[in-house]
Amino acid sequence: MLxxxxxxxxxxxxxxxxxxLVLDGLGGLPNETGRSELEAARTPNLDxxxxxALCGLADxxxxxxxxxxxxGHLAIFGYDPLVWEIGRGVLEALGxxxxxxxxxxxxxxxxxxxxxxxxxxxxRAGRIPTERCVELCARLQAEIREIEGVEVLIRPVKEHRFAxxxxxxxxxxxxEDTDPQRVGLKxxxxxxxxxxxxxxxRVVRRFLERAFxxxxxxxxxxxxxxxxxxxxxxxxxxxxxFRLTPAAIATYPMYRGLARLVGMQILETPLxxxxxxxxxxxxxxxxxxxxxxxxxxxxxxxxxxxxxxxKVRALERVDEILIPAILALRPDVVAITGDHSTPSVxxxxxxxxxxxxxxxxxxxxxxxxxxSERAFMRGGLGRFRLVEGLPQxxxxxxxxxxxxx
Amino acid sequence: MLxxxxxxxxxxxxxxxxxxLVLDGLGGLPNETGRSELEAARTPNLDxxxxxALCGLADxxxxxxxxxxxxGHLAIFGYDPLVWEIGRGVLEALGxxxxxxxxxxxxxxxxxxxxxxxxxxxxRAGRIPTERCVELCARLQAEIREIEGVEVLIRPVKEHRFAxxxxxxxxxxxxEDTDPQRVGLKxxxxxxxxxxxxxxxRVVRRFLERAFxxxxxxxxxxxxxxxxxxxxxxxxxxxxxFRLTPAAIATYPMYRGLARLVGMQILETPLxxxxxxxxxxxxxxxxxxxxxxxxxxxxxxxxxxxxxxxKVRALERVDEILIPAILALRPDVVAITGDHSTPSVxxxxxxxxxxxxxxxxxxxxxxxxxxSERAFMRGGLGRFRLVEGLPQxxxxxxxxxxxxx
Numbered sequence: 001m002l003x004x005x006x007x008x009x010x011x012x013x014x015x016x017x018x019x020x021l022v023l024d025g026l027g028g029l030p031n032e033t034g035r036s037e038l039e040a041a042r043t044p045n046l047d048x049x050x051x052x053a054l055c056g057l058a059d060x061x062x063x064x065x066x067x068x069x070x071x072g073h074l075a076i077f078g079y080d081p082l083v084w085e086i087g088r089g090v091l092e093a094l095g096x097x098x099x100x101x102x103x104x105x106x107x108x109x110x111x112x113x114x115x116x117x118x119x120x121x122x123x124r125a126g127r128i129p130t131e132r133c134v135e136l137c138a139r140l141q142a143e144i145r146e147i148e149g150v151e152v153l154i155r156p157v158k159e160h161r162f163a164x165x166x167x168x169x170x171x172x173x174x175x176e177d178t179d180p181q182r183v184g185l186k187x188x189x190x191x192x193x194x195x196x197x198x199x200x201x202r203v204v205r206r207f208l209e210r211a212f213x214x215x216x217x218x219x220x221x222x223x224x225x226x227x228x229x230x231x232x233x234x235x236x237x238x239x240x241x242f243r244l245t246p247a248a249i250a251t252y253p254m255y256r257g258l259a260r261l262v263g264m265q266i267l268e269t270p271l272x273x274x275x276x277x278x279x280x281x282x283x284x285x286x287x288x289x290x291x292x293x294x295x296x297x298x299x300x301x302x303x304x305x306x307x308x309x310x311k312v313r314a315l316e317r318v319d320e321i322l323i324p325a326i327l328a329l330r331p332d333v334v335a336i337t338g339d340h341s342t343p344s345v346x347x348x349x350x351x352x353x354x355x356x357x358x359x360x361x362x363x364x365x366x367x368x369x370x371x372s373e374r375a376f377m378r379g380g381l382g383r384f385r386l387v388e389g390l391p392q393x394x395x396x397x398x399x400x401x402x403x404x405x
Numbered sequence: 406m407l408x409x410x411x412x413x414x415x416x417x418x419x420x421x422x423x424x425x426l427v428l429d430g431l432g433g434l435p436n437e438t439g440r441s442e443l444e445a446a447r448t449p450n451l452d453x454x455x456x457x458a459l460c461g462l463a464d465x466x467x468x469x470x471x472x473x474x475x476x477g478h479l480a481i482f483g484y485d486p487l488v489w490e491i492g493r494g495v496l497e498a499l500g501x502x503x504x505x506x507x508x509x510x511x512x513x514x515x516x517x518x519x520x521x522x523x524x525x526x527x528x529r530a531g532r533i534p535t536e537r538c539v540e541l542c543a544r545l546q547a548e549i550r551e552i553e554g555v556e557v558l559i560r561p562v563k564e565h566r567f568a569x570x571x572x573x574x575x576x577x578x579x580x581e582d583t584d585p586q587r588v589g590l591k592x593x594x595x596x597x598x599x600x601x602x603x604x605x606x607r608v609v610r611r612f613l614e615r616a617f618x619x620x621x622x623x624x625x626x627x628x629x630x631x632x633x634x635x636x637x638x639x640x641x642x643x644x645x646x647f648r649l650t651p652a653a654i655a656t657y658p659m660y661r662g663l664a665r666l667v668g669m670q671i672l673e674t675p676l677x678x679x680x681x682x683x684x685x686x687x688x689x690x691x692x693x694x695x696x697x698x699x700x701x702x703x704x705x706x707x708x709x710x711x712x713x714x715x716k717v718r719a720l721e722r723v724d725e726i727l728i729p730a731i732l733a734l735r736p737d738v739v740a741i742t743g744d745h746s747t748p749s750v751x752x753x754x755x756x757x758x759x760x761x762x763x764x765x766x767x768x769x770x771x772x773x774x775x776x777s778e779r780a781f782m783r784g785g786l787g788r789f790r791l792v793e794g795l796p797q798x799x800x801x802x803x804x805x806x807x808x809x810x
Contacts, residue, residue, distance in 0.1 A: 029767055029769055062793065063789065065411075065800070066807045068808060069810070082407060082411065228810055352769075
């Protein structure tokens with residue numbers, strides 16, 4: 001199979017520009033009308049692009065596998081998600097711009113509400129405002145700076161979410177989640193999965209004891225849970241492997257974190273997602289980079305909420321605002337896909353393959369005339385692993401040398 | 406590549422039901438009329454299902470590779486046949502319900518007819534009746550119980566077929582077949598392929614000497630050949646890896662043996678294949694299991710006999726009897742495929758990909774309106790490795806958790 005090592009040897013720097021638009025949760029399913037979100041949406045610009053492009057369906061991980069956002073994005077960026085794994089804790093830390101050092105162990109934290117018996121009654125502490133989260137983290141951090149020689153770093157994320165980072169020698173990330181994933185249960189005890197993580201488990205236990213003491217008088221955030229203990233994977237960067245100078249235009253922390261992990265420059269965006277602002281940022285920075293990852297979250301969040309019509313409107317807005325803005329810049333290669341499907345009827349990520357569109361100068365278009373899952377089934381790209389997309393973009397941008405004599 | 410270990414970590418138990426119908430040797434080729442068996446058959450129920458389903462073509466092993474029944478079935482059950490190998494001897498032993506122990510070496514035996522010079526004149530001894538096979542095996546077993554400390558087990562199968570199992574310490578299965586695969590030749594000498602099998606070769610040589618002595622006065626079964634020396638692979642079961650409670654509804658010993666190998670419960674069926682009985686068994690046991698492997702042999706045996714019209718009729722019978730019976734139970738997921746193609750015009754297994762139909766609630770159907778090889782070429786599942794089918798069935802049955810954060 002094609003490996004990063006093959007690509008590293010073939011990749012070459014050129015002046016051409018690639019725009020990778022990621023519509024989060026792009027794939028959908030028919031609702032009771034018999035049409036999927038993409039089929040219901042009025043998308044003249046995407047349809048016209050489909051007419052001139054090559055289309056297909058891609059499996060982010062493998063057929064049948066429902067991906068998290070991490071694996072889906074790694075595949076888009078050219079990294080096999082079955083080879084490279086990213087823990088939830090690492091994602092959370094990267095998402096707030098925290099510079100993880102090799103060896104750091106990160107976890108995703110939730111402030112929660114406990115009843116008198118210590119049972120979780122709200123896994124998100126009523127989604128406390130972000131300012132409250134900032135205050136609580138500051139309070140914990142002021143009192144807990146170090147345990148058994150391990151530096152403890154507590155960083156607010158958004159609403160009830162925070163990141164815990166442990167920094168020191170000889171830490172392990174083989175720890176089980178303390179989040180029981182549902183209410184009506186107490187937080188689980190900290191357990192090490194391997195010997196190398198025993199000491200880390202002791203440190204985390206002590207952290208939790210201190211945190212529960214310090215939060216005892218708080219309402220509603222009188223407890224915490226931790227999950228996704230993990231270390232930053234030693235992943236080679238896109239500049240290093242693919243000889244790209246990549247930039248990310250993404251509003252939400254997690255996606256900025258994923259982009260940072262593979263060595264992208266993160267461009268500033270407003271705090272709320274705004275397609276016009278994303279387009280402006282792309283236009284302003286177009287000369288300075290050769291690969292642009294543009295991320296739209298709204299398509300996914302509507303799918304997660306089961307909001308079929310909302311997802312339709314989100315797609316129509318992309319069609320109206322982003323597509324013309326991207327094409328106006330005349331990039332050499334444009335790719336449009338999702339990191340996973342999020343059908344409104346399923347209210348969550350799904351295993352269905354994601355639509356994939358590739359537009360470039362040197363290609364023979366297929367017969368697809370509509371941007372939809374069903375139309376893309378008969379597209380010229382066929383059905384493929386999502387990780388196989390990036391090499392095709394590089395190729396169409398003349399950024400790959402010949403393999404072999 | 407997606408491994409069993411990945412799937413083991415994602416698999417979860419749910420109440421949903423999967424029916425996997427295997428039409429043995431399903432794929433065909435056009436005869437002089439220009440139509441394949443599937444195209445010639447009148448199959449309104451399969452066609453209607455194809456309209457509502459996703460269709461495609463699957464390669465049981467890899468493009469161009471003609472599979473035996475073992476590899477084809479392993480792929481259907483979710484095990485990569487390039488990773489897991491099953492010898493013919495093991496298949497034969499499993500097929501008669503023999504409980505192979507780790508380390509046992511099994512071979513498939515044939516009673517044969519030899520002429521005065523020891524040359525094989527009938528590789529199946531005129532297909533002696535099964536009762537005769539039972540008598541002959543009993544006679545051999547009574548006289549041959551142990552050789553060089555190795556226990557020798559001789560078990561009748563059907564007609565001229567028997568299984569030989571050697572049980573003891575330090576046996577090897579690196580032995581060449583003694584069956585020359587055609588008449589006019591003497592049985593081949595027993596040869597070890599590796600040092601670890603030298604002693605086993607001596608034991609088999611001695612077994613054959615004794616067997617030929619004991620059969621010398623018999624007609625037509627006055628000799629034996631052995632092939633497919635093998636040990637049971639240490640394959641993790643479907644309950645263990647996929648968290649399924651699987652049942653097999655199959656008439657023929659080999660397929661029951663294959664199902665047993667991967668941990669299925671084997672349901673009782675009449676000795677002769679009877680589609681109504683298969684349907685009854687499925688209906689009666691539907692509440693107790695969540696994965697049903699239903700096997701139809703007739704499609705393959707007609708193909709092997711070069712009986713184009715017979716295969717057409719066998720397909721029509723499946724369409725008339727089995728398909729409505731399966732759909733009446735409203736399973737959450739239905740998959741229909743073959744373990745390999747058996748085109749009547751080739752009178753044997755072939756390398757052609759097998760038609761694959763997937764029907765479930767949460768899918769977007771493709772444009773296919775006919776159950777045939779040609780129509781499936783343009784199906785939404787595309788062309789894929791057969792082993793990638795099972796994860797898609799699990800996904801559609803909501804039996805796989807999300808991969809990664």
